[in-house]
Amino acid sequence: MTRELGFSPPDRVLVAAGPAAVGLLLTAVLPIVARWALGLGIALPFRAVIRVIGAVDRPWELAVQGAILVAAGLFVTLVSHERLVTITVGPGEARFGEVSVARGDMAALYLDGETLIVLDRESRQAARCLPRARRKVLEAAFREWGFPWRDSDPYAALYRPWNPGEDGLPPAVDAVLSARAVAVRRKAAQEAGEMLTTLEKLGYSVRDDGDKQLWRPLVRS
Template identity: 70%
Template sequence: MHRELGFTPRDRALVAAGPAVAGLLLAGGLPIAARWLLGLDTALPFRQIIRLIGAIDRPWELAIEAAVLALAGLLVTVVLFERLITIAVAPAEARFGETVMSRNDVAALYPEGDTLVVLDRESRQAVRCMPRARRKALAEAFQQFGYPWRDADPYADLYRPWIAAADALPPAVDAVLSARAVAVRKKAAKEAGELRATLEKLGYAVRDEGEKQFWRPLVRS
């Protein structure tokens, strides 16, 4: 017995067609909005670009604009189908995309925005993913099979803001956080994730709020 958590039919239709439809709607509305902005007696950033968009009024120009924006919407759909994963939940284990975790190895699961976070018995982030299922469906499924679902991070109160060279952390940990701060600022997600794993090997967890980092010691359960 298991439950597979993916897109509902409605959500699948929204993800499949929504971005392209939004692109088509923008194609009709952007030139009108641009001409309205140009008519205002105020300084505008990117005025040249706005002027070019506002000049689009011929049928063939509108058709090309619509095709470009619809194609961009289709690319967004492809990215969403690749990044959002299906989750399968069973009494003994759960599958998060290609990652499988035993029920006994899961200390907590909780949502963080659109992300699902799974903590292991050392309170490390064993899984961090974006599910296809909505939060309510995830909560019901995991609770049905006895997993420790939480509505928020159970260790949130332990986090402290990272301040460079503040002597609150061992030098090696502070150095990794310093390197990770640069990666976060550059939006280098892969590098930031690798440095997160390095911190966990050193006994610490990290959480981001914008470009600010917060840390806590790992907790065994």
């Protein structure tokens, strides 16, 4: 027996129809707001764009603008469905998208902002995802099935800010952190994520605090 943790009915409606509804609302509101802003007689950034928006008043122009904004809303819905993951919980394991983790292999599950993180017995990230279910639903289900749910990262106190050439870190780890810092600044998420895996193989966990990297040694439980 398993249980799927996905969108609640209200959330499903919100994700499916909300962005498109916002697009329709903006179709009616944007030209009015643009004309009001132009009438203030003050310097405006992107004034040419605002003037174009304010000039939209004919039915066919509103229809075209509405179609564009609704299409943008539907694209947001599609992206949300792809990024947000349905989690399946069973008596012996849980599935996070394409990744399955046995309950006995987990040391902790917790939410870091909107991201659900699963740590294994060596405190490595066994899985991470953006869940479709809300926090209360996740917590209740995982506790009911005996999974090690935590309110926060149980190893948070072990993290230290990384500084290049810091004493105590092996040269190989420092080199990967240096390369990853560049990837983070370039917003190369995939490359930075791959380096996290490399660092875990070297015995260290890393998380980001803005543009700073925090590190800690892995902990076996």
